[in-house]
Amino acid sequence: MALLTWSDTLTLGYPPMDDLHKQFVERLTVVDACANAELPGAWSALIDCTQSLFERENNWMATTHFSSAENHTIQHKVVLNVMREGLAQARSGQDVEVRKMAAELACWFAKHIQSLDAALALHMKSSGLTGDATPTVMH
Numbered sequence: 001m002a003l004l005t006w007s008d009t010l011t012l013g014y015p016p017m018d019d020l021h022k023q024f025v026e027r028l029t030v031v032d033a034c035a036n037a038e039l040p041g042a043w044s045a046l047i048d049c050t051q052s053l054f055e056r057e058n059n060w061m062a063t064t065h066f067s068s069a070e071n072h073t074i075q076h077k078v079v080l081n082v083m084r085e086g087l088a089q090a091r092s093g094q095d096v097e098v099r100k101m102a103a104e105l106a107c108w109f110a111k112h113i114q115s116l117d118a119a120l121a122l123h124m125k126s127s128g129l130t131g132d133a134t135p136t137v138m139h
């Protein structure tokens, strides 16, 4: 059974965020299914995907002045640091530890989506902002 399967419970209804979350689930599934020899590469690809996802969310929070940005951004940073430790473990052949980390990451990810990301998605939808454009000056 996959560590995490894409489902309605993970869908927040803000497509740019949902798409990035889907990519994360796909990368995590590759990690879960790969042979130990492929683990460092698969884990590294998961880190790249996670970094893009977090940077995008952090950027949305910054450009829309989201009130809970600090706590959310810190969570991203902590998780990415732990994942980078996991890459060192994968490269030194500590496969069991990395696979345990992957399972913990799957749990964390689902909870994070349903709490902090859900609040951010709601904020993005209700504000009608894309978070990607340069703020326009009101005349």
Ligand SMILES: [Fe+2]
Residues within 6 Å of the ligand: 021, 053, 057, 113, 117
């Ligand atoms: Fe997210």
Ligand SMILES: [Fe+2]
Residues within 6 Å of the ligand: 057, 072, 076, 112, 116, 117
């Ligand atoms: Fe997030």
